[in-house]
Amino acid sequence: MFDDWTRRxxxxxxxxLLDALAGGRDLGLDLYTKYLDNSxxxxxDLCFSGLSRFGxxxxxxxxxxxxxxxxxxxxxxxxxxxxxxxxxxxxxxVGCLIVVFVYDPPASEPPAPTADVADxxxxxxxxxxDSRRFWLWHDSRPRHVQRGEAEKKVRAFLATSGKxxxxxxxxxxxxxxxxxxxxxxxxxxxxPASKTCVSVSALGGDYLAAVDALLGxxxxxxxDDDDAVEPFGSFQDFxxxxxxxxxxxxxxASSCVAVLAYTRREGNGAALSAGNAKKGRKPVxxxxxxxxxxxxxxxxxxxxxxxxxxxxDAVVVCFYGQDHACLLQDxxxxxxxxxxxxxxxxxxxxxxxxxxxxxxxxxxxxxxxEAEQRRKEKKEAKRGGGTARKRFKxxxxxxxxxxxxxxxxxxxxxxxxxxxxxxxLSDLLSLLGALDDExxxxxxxxxxxxxxxxxxxxxxxxxxxxxxRPGYLVEYPEIGGPILEGHVFKAxxxxxxxxxxxxxxxxxxxxxxxxxxxxxxxxYALFSRYWLKVCKLQAEAKEAKSKLAESIKEMAARYSEAYxxxxxxxxxxxxxxxxxxxxxxxxxxTDLRKAGRLDDDTYNSxxxxxxxxxxxxxxxxxxxxGQAGSAFFNTLxxxxxxxxxxxxxxxxxxxxxx
Amino acid sequence: MSxxxxxxxxxxxxxxxxxxxxxxxxxxxxxxVLLFQFLVPRLVEVGExxxxxxxxxxxxxxxxxxxxxxxxIARLLAPSTSLKKFGELxxxxxxxxxxxxxxxxxxxxxxxxxxxTDLNLWRxxxxxxxxxxxxxxxxxxxxxxxxDELDCKxxxxxxxxxxxLDVEILHEGALRWIATLEKVLGINFIEAGKFTxxxxxxxxGLKSAESRHRIGSFFPNNSQLYxxxxxxxxx
Numbered sequence: 001m002f003d004d005w006t007r008r009x010x011x012x013x014x015x016x017l018l019d020a021l022a023g024g025r026d027l028g029l030d031l032y033t034k035y036l037d038n039s040x041x042x043x044x045d046l047c048f049s050g051l052s053r054f055g056x057x058x059x060x061x062x063x064x065x066x067x068x069x070x071x072x073x074x075x076x077x078x079x080x081x082x083x084x085x086x087x088x089x090x091x092x093x094v095g096c097l098i099v100v101f102v103y104d105p106p107a108s109e110p111p112a113p114t115a116d117v118a119d120x121x122x123x124x125x126x127x128x129x130d131s132r133r134f135w136l137w138h139d140s141r142p143r144h145v146q147r148g149e150a151e152k153k154v155r156a157f158l159a160t161s162g163k164x165x166x167x168x169x170x171x172x173x174x175x176x177x178x179x180x181x182x183x184x185x186x187x188x189x190x191x192p193a194s195k196t197c198v199s200v201s202a203l204g205g206d207y208l209a210a211v212d213a214l215l216g217x218x219x220x221x222x223x224d225d226d227d228a229v230e231p232f233g234s235f236q237d238f239x240x241x242x243x244x245x246x247x248x249x250x251x252x253a254s255s256c257v258a259v260l261a262y263t264r265r266e267g268n269g270a271a272l273s274a275g276n277a278k279k280g281r282k283p284v285x286x287x288x289x290x291x292x293x294x295x296x297x298x299x300x301x302x303x304x305x306x307x308x309x310x311x312x313d314a315v316v317v318c319f320y321g322q323d324h325a326c327l328l329q330d331x332x333x334x335x336x337x338x339x340x341x342x343x344x345x346x347x348x349x350x351x352x353x354x355x356x357x358x359x360x361x362x363x364x365x366x367x368x369x370e371a372e373q374r375r376k377e378k379k380e381a382k383r384g385g386g387t388a389r390k391r392f393k394x395x396x397x398x399x400x401x402x403x404x405x406x407x408x409x410x411x412x413x414x415x416x417x418x419x420x421x422x423x424x425l426s427d428l429l430s431l432l433g434a435l436d437d438e439x440x441x442x443x444x445x446x447x448x449x450x451x452x453x454x455x456x457x458x459x460x461x462x463x464x465x466x467x468x469r470p471g472y473l474v475e476y477p478e479i480g481g482p483i484l485e486g487h488v489f490k491a492x493x494x495x496x497x498x499x500x501x502x503x504x505x506x507x508x509x510x511x512x513x514x515x516x517x518x519x520x521x522x523x524y525a526l527f528s529r530y531w532l533k534v535c536k537l538q539a540e541a542k543e544a545k546s547k548l549a550e551s552i553k554e555m556a557a558r559y560s561e562a563y564x565x566x567x568x569x570x571x572x573x574x575x576x577x578x579x580x581x582x583x584x585x586x587x588x589x590t591d592l593r594k595a596g597r598l599d600d601d602t603y604n605s606x607x608x609x610x611x612x613x614x615x616x617x618x619x620x621x622x623x624x625x626g627q628a629g630s631a632f633f634n635t636l637x638x639x640x641x642x643x644x645x646x647x648x649x650x651x652x653x654x655x656x657x658x
Numbered sequence: 659m660s661x662x663x664x665x666x667x668x669x670x671x672x673x674x675x676x677x678x679x680x681x682x683x684x685x686x687x688x689x690x691v692l693l694f695q696f697l698v699p700r701l702v703e704v705g706e707x708x709x710x711x712x713x714x715x716x717x718x719x720x721x722x723x724x725x726x727x728x729x730x731i732a733r734l735l736a737p738s739t740s741l742k743k744f745g746e747l748x749x750x751x752x753x754x755x756x757x758x759x760x761x762x763x764x765x766x767x768x769x770x771x772x773x774x775t776d777l778n779l780w781r782x783x784x785x786x787x788x789x790x791x792x793x794x795x796x797x798x799x800x801x802x803x804x805x806d807e808l809d810c811k812x813x814x815x816x817x818x819x820x821x822x823l824d825v826e827i828l829h830e831g832a833l834r835w836i837a838t839l840e841k842v843l844g845i846n847f848i849e850a851g852k853f854t855x856x857x858x859x860x861x862x863g864l865k866s867a868e869s870r871h872r873i874g875s876f877f878p879n880n881s882q883l884y885x886x887x888x889x890x891x892x893x
Contacts, residue, residue, distance in 0.1 A: 422861075424849045447836065447848045453828035454728075456689050457821055459762045494692050495765060496814075498821035500829050510822045514814065518765050527696040531704070538726055643849075649725035652848060654832050655689035656731050656741050656824075 009164040011072040014081040016167040020157065021094045032067050032076060035090055081159075088140045091155075099156045100138040101170070101178055103127060107162075120174050123158055127181050136182045136321060179321055200323035206231035207238070210325040211317050215253035235261060235319070238291035246294040256295035256314035260288040260328075260336055262321075288318065288336045425647055428640040434555060442548050443647075449541045449548075452501035452534075452653045458492035459518075494523050497530050499653070501537055503544065538651040545648045552644055559637030567628045574622060582614035690717040693728050719853065731832055733854045734839075734847065745827040748834040752827050755804050755820045756780065756797040761813075768814030773801055 005016035007025075018028030063069045066077045079086045081100075091098040103126065127134035141154065156170040156178065170178060203209040208231060212218075232238065238259055250257045295314065316328040316336055328336055426443055429435040498512040513529055515522040586607060593603045614620050623631075632638040694710060694717045701708040706722040720728040735744065742754040758779040761767060774780075777794040789797075801816070808819040840846045843862045852858040 422850075424846065426846065426849060443846075443849065447846055448833060450848050451829065451832055451836070453825050453832060454689070455821055455824045455828065456692050457757075457762075457817055458692070458759075459764060459767075460759060461763050492688075492692075494696065495762065495768070496817055496821055498818070498825045500822070500825045502829075502833075505826070505829065510818075512818050512821055514768065514818075515765055522765075523696050524700070527693075528700050531697060531700055534726055535724070538724065542725075646725075646851075647849060650848070650851075651726045652853075653726065653728045654731040654828060655693075655728065656744065656828050657688040 003168075005167040005169070006165055007072075009073075009166065012075050013159060013165050013167055014075050014079060015067075015072060017081050017087070017100075017157065018076075018079070018090065020167065020169055021090055021096075021098075021155070029063060029067050029069055031090065031093065032079060033062050035079060035093060036062060036066070084138060084140075087138055091140050095153065097141045097154045098138060099136070099141065099154055099175065101156070101158045101182060102135055102137045102161055103158055104133040104161045106133070120171050120177075123168070123170065124174075124177060124181065127178070134182055136179065139321060179324075182321075197320065197324040197326040200319075200325060204231070205233055205323075207235065207319070207325070208232040210319075211250070211257070211259060214317050214325060214327050215250055215257065215315065217250065217253055235291055241292070243292060243294050246292060247296070250294055254313075254315040256293070258293045258314045258316045258337060259291040259319075260316060261291055261319040262288055291319070423636075423639060423643070425640070425643040428636055428643060429552070431636055432555075432559075432640065434552070439552065442552065445548055446545045446647055448502050449545050450647065450650045450652055452499065452537065452541075452651060454497065454499040454653050454655050456494045456655070457496040457498075459495045460492050462491075493518070493520070494526065497526060499530070499533060499537070501541060501651075503540055504537065534651075534653065541651055542648055549644055549648060552640070556637050556641045556644065559635075560632060560641070563632050563635065563637070564628070567623075571622050574620075578614055578620045578622075581620075582610060585610040585614070690720065690728060690730050693717070693720055697728075727853075729853050731828065731835075734835065734858070735855070741824060741827060741831075744831045744835075748831055748838075750827055750830055750834075752823055752830070754827060755823050756801045757817065757820045758798075758801075762817070768812060768817065770813045771811065773798070773805060773813065773816065 005011065005020045005025075006013065007016075011019070015028050018031050019025055022028050022031040068074045068076060079090070081087060087098055087100075103123065105126070109126075137159065154172045154175060156172055156175050158168045158170055158178075160166040198210045198213050200207055200210045203213065232241070246257075293314075314337055316333045317325060318328050318336065319325045423431070426435060426440070429439050429443070494515065496512055496514045498510075500509075500511065504511065511533060513526055513533070515526045589598065589603055589606050589610065592598045593600075598606070633642060694712075698708050698710060698720060701720070701722055706724065708723075709719075709721045711718045711721075718730060718733060731744075732739065739747075745752060745754060758774050759782055761774045761776075761779040775798070777791055777798065780794045780798055781789065804819065805816050808816065810816040810819060836846060836848060839858070843858070845852070845858065845862055845865065847853065847858050850858075850861055852861050
């Protein structure tokens with residue numbers, strides 16, 4: 001019970017906790033394997049043979065690569081003591097609830113001894129010396145379970161932080177003592193929970209009385225009042241009650257009171273939260289659930305009967321642990337409050353997911369549309385790495401153009417989707433005046449050569465009808481036996497593949513291939529052979545199509561040559577024109593200088609301007625051969641070449657099932 | 659009440675002890691599903707970078723870098739069309755044969771030297787589960803005639819003959835369907851790269867609109883129309 005599961009720091013905390021949960025040293029691997037089996041989802045699209053290759057090696061993969069059994073000090077993959085979800089899942093598998101405390105020993109304090117010395121009293125004594133060094137890290141106990149009931153199956157652990165991480169198991173029976181001693185590091189600046197927190201169970205299980213006590217409100221004052229409220233036996237009562245009455249009840253203490261429940265801290269809870277606060281670091285990763293906000297009713301809240309946003313000076317009451325409540329102090333108060341402030345911002349109004357005030361917000365449609373449009377633009381800008389898409393500039397002031405729907409649907413590229421009718425090979429030949437009977441025959445033959453067909457024959461066999469992945473965490477509803485509606489009870493596996501195309505049929509070839517045996521590897525091998533066959537047949541068809549397309553290719557090549565010749569001539573002429581203009585301008589400037597109308601500096605400057613204009617600016621920039629090539633492929637002959645190339649390499653294998 | 663222990667799972671289909679893998683029998687596009695499972699991994703291995711188009715659980719096409727495309731021709735046909743009807747539509751000489759797929763549970767069956775006589779094994783979900791015994795017997799006898807005609811020695815030989823028949827019907831039917839659609843619509847769907855009836859109809863509609871409303875039909879004769887056209891120009 002009191003052994004150090006980390007073996008004086010030789011085993012990492014995650015593996016130590018797994019060992020402890022499994023009930024013995026080196027048994028953590030078994031639990032980890034079971035955890036992975038139950039929690040790993042496998043895509044149904046996975047290939048049989050791929051899995052079969054691993055086969056029994058799976059255990060070795062888990063042990064060596066995932067759990068890293070040979071390196072005890074290394075954290076395992078996919079499971080971490082620092083993840084609340086992981087710990088909860090593992091706890092569910094062993095059927096217990098896990099509570100983990102953290103003790104941060106001073107630097108001068110020696111590590112805790114092993115064996116029987118480090119018992120509960122030992123840790124209570126150490127934690128009692130300075131309760132700020134002792135806090136609750138992980139608590140998976142559900143709140144609706146009574147304290148006594150929960151303790152029956154609770155397993156409590158104590159992890160030490162610092163250089164040597166240790167993990168001890170505590171007696172569940174003394175959990176309340178530890179809980180009272182634990183420092184609530186996000187409440188008061190000092191003091192154990194027994195002094196800084198109010199226990200709800202001590203107040204008869206009334207959560208409202210706990211808040212009253214923390215706010216310093218005397219219950220007797222409200223007894224005769226109309227605002228007297230029934231005791232709150234659960235958190236749900238905060239959601240269901242009349243918030244305006246709560247505000248009237250608490251307004252003497254503060255104009256705004258936010259009641260939150262501490263959910264958990266994300267990440268590494270053992271990384272000295274109290275130490276971070278001491279060093280002035282901002283608290284991060286704290287998660288609170290908002291139970292109620294009682295503040296002044298404002299006109300903005302007119303669509304509901306209570307305020308749902310806190311003010312920056314709000315008092316924050318936080319429920320913590322099993323039944324403790326405390327007042328939050330800065331910086332934790334500000335951090336917890338930040339998500340519930342009344343920012344009135346668009347994004348807050350739309351995407352404030354932390355607002356759990358119990359009423360679904362219904363926003364005006366125009367606000368939603370505008371926000372979605374903005375979000376889309378931002379997303380596009382982020383993806384493109386540039387600025388957000390510019391809005392279409394309105395030129396007209398009429399009602400249609402000024403309407404929000406028009407603005408939202410209009411972008412710089414126009415309002416409508418551009419409908420195009422792409423030209424096929426025959427269309428292009430027709431447009432070039434080359435679609436004679438011979439060309440039609442060539443295209444028709446090429447299409448015939450592009451068509452192939454295949455079929456797969458399969459064997460049918462029964463499959464295992466047990467529920468998929470049964471286990472502790474994935475409860476499988478086995479009603480009326482293991483067969484459930486919609487589940488597959490027969491499976492098929494390919495046994496033979498056949499393929500044919502135009503050339504094969506012309507030659508009288510009848511190709512088929514059969515699997516060697518029933519294994520998935522044989523099917524995989526069959527399809528590998530099939531692919532080789534398809535490649536071979538496609539190459540033959542491609543060669544035949546290339547021969548057929550010679551005449552069309554020659555025609556397109558003649559267009560290409562003519563285009564290139566024209567392009568070169570045009571570039572040459574343009575260069576002559578550009579040089580002429582440049583020379584004329586230079587001559588003009590020289591004449592002006594000779595006439596004494598320009599001084600040297602101005603002359604040089606204007607000469608540079610002329611050089612930049614004619615030789616460096618876009619105005620007289622000559623197209624590159626690459627630009628000329630891409631321009632050619634946008635012309636009809638260029639498109640013809642592209643379509644022809646596509647049809648030559650296209651090899652469509654049809655299949656049919658039914 | 660405790661349930662009886664489950665039967666031992668087939669060894670090839672289980673991974674660990676509690677993980678079940680199965681091939682889902684999608685009615686249409688089933689061959690593409692098999693290609694997706696067994697051929698696509700190979701295509702990835704050989705660097706073909708296959709583009710797989712999926713809609714829900716159905717694989718509609720597998721397109722490779724080198725231009726080989728695996729497509730389901732059923733996407734160009736009416737939903738209830740079977741291969742038999744497809745062949746009959748074009749009056750092909752070849753007619754789809756019969757095979758007792760319920761009998762084919764293992765590759766070992768391929769070396770059997772005769773077809774099964776049990777009529778229940780000749781039932782198929784594809785041809786319809788409600789066939790009468792007379793119809794099934796007729797199918798069996800037809801299969802036996804084909805067996806003799808092809809001079810089959812084993813069930814494997816017969817399956818190969820059956821497969822070739824299917825593949826040839828499909829190939830011939832596809833070629834005739836291409837020609838028919840080209841005659842009706844003026845579009846060759848292989849050439850146009852349209853492999854679904856919806857995309858083919860859309861292209862046909864665009865072509866029709868384009869031929870009737872091409873720009874020459876309403877050359878801008880006033881400044882406003884010219885301005886509209888100029889604003890709408892691309893490229």
